[in-house]
Amino acid sequence: MRLLVPPGVFRPISDTWLLARCARSLAPGARVLDLCTGSGAVAIDLARHGAAGVVAIDVSRRAVLAARLNARLNGARVDVRRGDLLGPVAGERFDLIVSNPPYVPALDGGVPRRGLARAWDAGPDGRALLDRVLAQAPRALAPGGSLLVVHSTICGEDATLERMRAAGLAASVVARDRGPLGPLMRARAAALETRGLLEPGAREEEVLVLRGTLRALAARDERANFERTRALQPMARGPEGRTIQ
Numbered sequence: 001m002r003l004l005v006p007p008g009v010f011r012p013i014s015d016t017w018l019l020a021r022c023a024r025s026l027a028p029g030a031r032v033l034d035l036c037t038g039s040g041a042v043a044i045d046l047a048r049h050g051a052a053g054v055v056a057i058d059v060s061r062r063a064v065l066a067a068r069l070n071a072r073l074n075g076a077r078v079d080v081r082r083g084d085l086l087g088p089v090a091g092e093r094f095d096l097i098v099s100n101p102p103y104v105p106a107l108d109g110g111v112p113r114r115g116l117a118r119a120w121d122a123g124p125d126g127r128a129l130l131d132r133v134l135a136q137a138p139r140a141l142a143p144g145g146s147l148l149v150v151h152s153t154i155c156g157e158d159a160t161l162e163r164m165r166a167a168g169l170a171a172s173v174v175a176r177d178r179g180p181l182g183p184l185m186r187a188r189a190a191a192l193e194t195r196g197l198l199e200p201g202a203r204e205e206e207v208l209v210l211r212g213t214l215r216a217l218a219a220r221d222e223r224a225n226f227e228r229t230r231a232l233q234p235m236a237r238g239p240e241g242r243t244i245q
């Protein structure tokens, strides 16, 4: 894949490609959403692996322009939209949602509003964006659809699994990549230890891909409930006494 990554846009790293590899087998025929797309790498990869349609979102203007350019360069059809998380796709449903959100605990505990640090700084524990993704994305899944997110064990594996399950998804870890702390986490190791996010002296992390799948059964139950409720409601009548559905 040819990728142009202008200044101010996140350069794909091993997390990016780990997420893409985990998602490829789910892409053929799927309507895909890549949240926090950056240069568009994952979106383009999935378009090239048979996705029926790919929408990609990023809040950064530069990232949106880069993703559009990269999609063109690679002959991939990707609908790139600018906005905050799922805002630009309100009411739409996807078979597959993938995300490599910012997940590094910020030294000042905040979430930057601009600049390249917006690509990684994510609140005091690294979960500021991740938890918003986990709150919003399940509602945008089609029946049987999957959400795949990538993040470090530093931000908490169980917290993600629990949130996926609370949203009605069947959740599991589908990939683990153990290695030394990345440069940002390494530079912040002392603060991570103080906050209890890293064991004293530990200098390794695992990068995880976690998958949550909306059970087709749950979707069927929802449909049955809807039908039951509709059957109980009095039907409206048209001018000639016809029933209006």
Ligand SMILES: C[S@@+](CC[C@H](N)C(=O)[O-])C[C@H]1O[C@@H](n2cnc3c(N)ncnc32)[C@H](O)[C@@H]1O
Pocket: 010, 011, 012, 013, 015, 016, 035, 036, 037, 038, 039, 040, 041, 042, 057, 058, 059, 060, 063, 083, 084, 085, 099, 100, 101, 102, 103, 118, 119, 120, 129
């Ligand atoms: C870690 S980078 C990942 C980029 C790309 N997916 C990759 O793996 O190479 C996170 C991206 O999230 C974007 N981002 C940060 N906050 C966002 C928000 N509220 N809504 C949408 N995108 C956001 C950043 O601009 C950045 O491009």
